[in-house]
Amino acid sequence: MDFVLTDDQSAVVDAIDRLAQSFNEKPIDFHGFALRGDALEQALIEGEYFDIVQIPEYGPTAAALAVSRLAQAPFAVEAALSMLLRHALPGDDWPRPLAVVENGRPGRFVAQARTLIIIDGECIGLARPTPDMLEAVDSIFAYPMGRLVGQPQITPLDGATADTVRQWLRVALAAEASGLLQAALASTVEHVSVRKQFGRPIGTFQALRHRLAECAVLSGGVRWLALQAAATGRPGDAALAASHAQESATRVVYDLHQMLGAMGMTLEHPLHLWTYRLKALLSELGGRGGQAQAVAELCFEAG
Amino acid sequence: MDFDWTAEQLSFRATVRRFLAENLPPDWETRADGPASEMQSEFAEVFCGKLAQAGLLVPHWPARWGGRDADAWTAFILAEEMWMAGEPRGGQYMNVNWIGPTLMLFGSEAQQQRYIPPMAQGKTIWCQGFSEPEAGSDLASLRTRADRHDEVYRINGQKIWTSYAGYADTCFLLARTSPGKGGISIFLLPMDTKGITVRQIPSVIGEGDIHEVFFDDVEVPASAMLGAEGQAWEIVRTSLSLERVGIPRFAMATRMLTRAVTTLKKAGRFGAGAVEQAARAKAACEAARLYSYNIIDQRVRGVTASPEASAARVATVMAERAVGEFVVEHLPDALAGGDTMLLAHHQRAIVAGIASGAAEIQLNLVATELLKLPREPR
Numbered sequence: 001m002d003f004v005l006t007d008d009q010s011a012v013v014d015a016i017d018r019l020a021q022s023f024n025e026k027p028i029d030f031h032g033f034a035l036r037g038d039a040l041e042q043a044l045i046e047g048e049y050f051d052i053v054q055i056p057e058y059g060p061t062a063a064a065l066a067v068s069r070l071a072q073a074p075f076a077v078e079a080a081l082s083m084l085l086r087h088a089l090p091g092d093d094w095p096r097p098l099a100v101v102e103n104g105r106p107g108r109f110v111a112q113a114r115t116l117i118i119i120d121g122e123c124i125g126l127a128r129p130t131p132d133m134l135e136a137v138d139s140i141f142a143y144p145m146g147r148l149v150g151q152p153q154i155t156p157l158d159g160a161t162a163d164t165v166r167q168w169l170r171v172a173l174a175a176e177a178s179g180l181l182q183a184a185l186a187s188t189v190e191h192v193s194v195r196k197q198f199g200r201p202i203g204t205f206q207a208l209r210h211r212l213a214e215c216a217v218l219s220g221g222v223r224w225l226a227l228q229a230a231a232t233g234r235p236g237d238a239a240l241a242a243s244h245a246q247e248s249a250t251r252v253v254y255d256l257h258q259m260l261g262a263m264g265m266t267l268e269h270p271l272h273l274w275t276y277r278l279k280a281l282l283s284e285l286g287g288r289g290g291q292a293q294a295v296a297e298l299c300f301e302a303g
Numbered sequence: 304m305d306f307d308w309t310a311e312q313l314s315f316r317a318t319v320r321r322f323l324a325e326n327l328p329p330d331w332e333t334r335a336d337g338p339a340s341e342m343q344s345e346f347a348e349v350f351c352g353k354l355a356q357a358g359l360l361v362p363h364w365p366a367r368w369g370g371r372d373a374d375a376w377t378a379f380i381l382a383e384e385m386w387m388a389g390e391p392r393g394g395q396y397m398n399v400n401w402i403g404p405t406l407m408l409f410g411s412e413a414q415q416q417r418y419i420p421p422m423a424q425g426k427t428i429w430c431q432g433f434s435e436p437e438a439g440s441d442l443a444s445l446r447t448r449a450d451r452h453d454e455v456y457r458i459n460g461q462k463i464w465t466s467y468a469g470y471a472d473t474c475f476l477l478a479r480t481s482p483g484k485g486g487i488s489i490f491l492l493p494m495d496t497k498g499i500t501v502r503q504i505p506s507v508i509g510e511g512d513i514h515e516v517f518f519d520d521v522e523v524p525a526s527a528m529l530g531a532e533g534q535a536w537e538i539v540r541t542s543l544s545l546e547r548v549g550i551p552r553f554a555m556a557t558r559m560l561t562r563a564v565t566t567l568k569k570a571g572r573f574g575a576g577a578v579e580q581a582a583r584a585k586a587a588c589e590a591a592r593l594y595s596y597n598i599i600d601q602r603v604r605g606v607t608a609s610p611e612a613s614a615a616r617v618a619t620v621m622a623e624r625a626v627g628e629f630v631v632e633h634l635p636d637a638l639a640g641g642d643t644m645l646l647a648h649h650q651r652a653i654v655a656g657i658a659s660g661a662a663e664i665q666l667n668l669v670a671t672e673l674l675k676l677p678r679e680p681r
Contacts, residue, residue: 001312001376002305003600009304061304189674203676206667212676213669217617221590228306228593237306237589244586289575292582296573299585300564 008057009065012049016066019043026074031267033276034144037075044070050082050096060084064175064230068223071179072186074273076143078109080172084230085117088168090161094126100169100284101148108280111136111146117165118154119285124162125154141280142273167238169285170294174226174241177249177281181219184274188212188256191263202259211255218248236298243291249278250288306593315377319359319384326353327391332644339394340510344428344470347393351425354392361399361423368407368415369423375602379595383554389647394429394467398422401545402429402475406491409530409538414491418473430471430494432462432478432516433539439464440661442477443536447518449478449488451525456480456490458498458521466658468494468501468514477539480532487535490527497521509650544608546659548598552619552652553591556626559648560584563626563634566642577633584625591615591622610672613665620662623655 005013023040044050053063063083070079081098099113103120110116111134116127133150157165189212192203202208225241253275257264264271285291308316327350328334334342354360355369363378364370382400385392392399403422406415421427438445447460458478468474471494480488494501498521504513530538564581567573573581594615601609630637630645637645656662670676 001308001596001600003597004604005304185674189676193675193677200680201677203670204679206679209670209676209679210663210666212674213666214617214621216669216674217594217614217621218590220614221587221594221618224593224597225586225590227304228589231304231306239582240586240589243582244590247583247586288583289579292579295582295585296564296578300561300568300581 005061005065006057009059009062012052012058012062013065013069015047016044016049016069019047019049020069020073023073023075026270026273033138033140033267033272034142035075035273036144037073037077040070040073040075041077044077044079050079050086053083053087060171060230060233061227064171064226067172067175068179068182068226071176071277072183072274074270076273076277078112080176081117081169084172084175085165085168086115088164089115089126090157095128099146102284104148105283106137106139106145106147108141108143108145110134110148111144113146116148116152117169118148123156124165125156127152127154140276142276143280145280163235166285166294167233167235170238170242170291171226171229173281173284174222174229174238174245177245177278178219178223178226180274180278180281181215181222181245181249181252184252184256184271184278185212185215185219187269187271187274188215188259191269192259195263208259212259215252215255218244218252222248236295239291239294239298242285243288243295246282246288246291249282253278312376312380316380316384319381322354322357322359323384323388323391326350327388331389331391334643339467339469339512341470343391343393344467344511347391347395347428348426350391351393351395353425355423355425360392360395360425361403364403364423365407368403368419375599379551379599382549383551386551387554387558389555389644390651392425394471395422395425395427396550397431397467397546398427398429400549401542404545405475405538405542406529408541409534410491411526413526414529418491421472427473428467428471429473429475430465430468430514430516432465432474432476432492434464435461436463440664442539443484443487445477445479445487447476447478449480449490449523451480454525455522456525456528458490458492458518458523460518462516462518463514464504465501465514465516466512468516469503469511474499474516475529477535484536485533488532489529489535489538490523491529492521492523492527496523507650508654509647540608543660544612548595548612548615549659551592551595552655553588553595553622555648556622556652557585557588557592559645560588560626560629562642563630563637563645566637567633572633577629580625580629580632584622584629587618587622587625591618594618610668613668614673616665617662617669620656620665623652627652 052058067080067083078097082096095114097109097112098115099109100107100117118125129152135149137145139145195202222245225244229237229241263269361370362373435445449456449458474492476490476492498519500517502515506513598612598615
């Protein structure tokens with residue numbers, strides 16, 4: 001057991017942190033749902049950050065921390081699947097961005113994707129769609145959402161490979177959720193620390209302090225489970241991480257919006273950029289029921 | 304970052320498990336009847352003596368005091384295995400975790416010589432005289448008084464919810480020597496001193512666990528004071544930082560969750576509702592485990608008082624609750640004569656958010672120290 005990053009891991013995570021900081025400000029004239037981070041994405045490509053998982057000194061732990069950090073930015077970039085799944089796909093010619101089409105539903109970054117992971121019930125396949133097969137979809141989720149309208153050629157995955165893909169999809173989901181939770185929490189802490197009612201900051205009221213503290217504990221737990229799942233590469237750890245991420249996000253998103261009051265309902269305030277991204281994650285990979293089934297199969301096998 | 308054990312740590316865990324297999328009676332798991340029952344307390348004395356002989360009672364203590372200077376991981380692996388086995392050390396776990404180390408830091412030479420060797424030999428039980436009827440979470444308002452008369456202090460007052468008091472040899476007692484938070488002092492008080500009355504309080508936790516302790520003109524020499532007059536708050540902060548991540552409750556909770564799931568599977572009762580709740584509980588246990596390990600990792604690196612310990616405690620309470628609720632809802636038969644270990648765990652788990660300080664105090668600390676929220680007005 002060692003919970004400290006190596007110098008190499010710290011260096012790459014710090015570099016991504018510095019890069020993300022230069023994209024930290026939400027444009028003041030933006031009032032839409034999804035804020036795409038094309039410039040941030042370009043900077044990540046130029047820095048060759050999408051492939052850090054392949055570099056032994058960094059590995060999946062640093063990649064998970066990078067995904068988590070990038071998810072805290074107001075701008076959405078397809079980083080999670082590129083950084084945490086792509087290395088696990090068979091062969092090496094699956095271009096990014098990557099996106100998941102789950103049982104025909106719209107998904108995050110599908111309209112921009114050059115590689116699709118197509119989940120159809122228990123079957124998983126890979127496809128390289130052409131742009132005319134994809135369509136952007138307006139949605140309340142704060143990611144650019146899209147759907148598959150054409151019929152790309154699908155390469156089906158065998159059972160073992162499909163299991164590996166499911167595992168890293170779960171790690172990617174948990175790492176992304178971890179960053180979103182941290183950013184949403186920080187935004188709420190800032191609000192309740194300055195917003196006054198009854199003559200004092202509402203963050204001094206114990207009813208909110210305790211709720212917020214519980215949200216922080218849940219959010220920190222998601223972070224630890226995501227890092228463990230990335231570091232160990234064990235399928236059970238990935239299932240636990242995704243399960244805890246979806247369970248925690250369900251509660252935390254509600255609580256944080258309560259604390260922001262009407263301000264959190266506006267598109268001027270950035271909270272929705274993280275909470276509505278979290279909401280987009282809640283249904284993925286079968287939702288909480290799907291994760292629970294995976295945990296039951298992978299973590300209680302002795303019984 | 305590494306989430307796996309070293310070969311040395313795995314070997315140590317195997318040694319502890321082998322010791323438990325060889326020294327716990329075959330019917331141990333069917334006779335666990337409360338953490339401080341007469342049976343448990345008597346068994347603990349023999350068991351801890353054997354642990355000490357095997358070098359497994361206080362390996363993390365300095366060699367001077369019978370240990371081998373092992374690191375905090377060794378102590379925690381040991382604690383995990385003991386707690387998972389139903390804590391056969393009984394109340395002596397407190398000696399190992401924080402009373403001994405606190406005496407090493409703050410005790411006089413005479414106090415150390417008198418009290419530490421029996422702890423290292425597994426021969427003594429302590430109780431913790433903190434809570435009072437009017438001083439629970441607001442510990443600083445405690446009223447038990449220790450008035451100085453020449454070379455003795457005369458103690459009057461009452462403690463309550465005191466675990467292990469019925470069998471304890473010594474009390475780690477907090478008493479007021481002057482007004483205010485800075486007026487509290489600590490006394491190491493032999494429980495056979497004249498004027499002490501102990502009354503057991505029947506509880507759902509099990510036989511012999513909680514007590515009222517009355518002090519009527521109890522006289523102790525001034526040399527029984529730990530540290531200086533008024534130093535209690537500083538000493539207790541150190542003690543509680545060790546205790547906050549002292550009991551690896553998540554380990555027993557995880558084991559009992561697996562045990563309940565196994566029983567349900569065999570009975571064909573592990574349906575969709577149970578699966579979802581079990582997964583939630585398992586993830587909560589795992590989060591508590593990693594939170595706790597982070598604190599141990601910090602201890603190994605010399606960080607002893609981290610606000611993250613409060614988050615670890617809250618995560619542990621969440622895990623205990625999730626497992627407890629799972630068993631109550633899906634395997635209630637276990638608590639009605641069906642499984643002594645699940646019952647024993649349930650009885651211990653219900654105090655997870657209360658024992659060693661209410662979890663709500665930890666939530667306050669998380670809010671103030673980790674989230675940096677503005678403080679409540681007082």
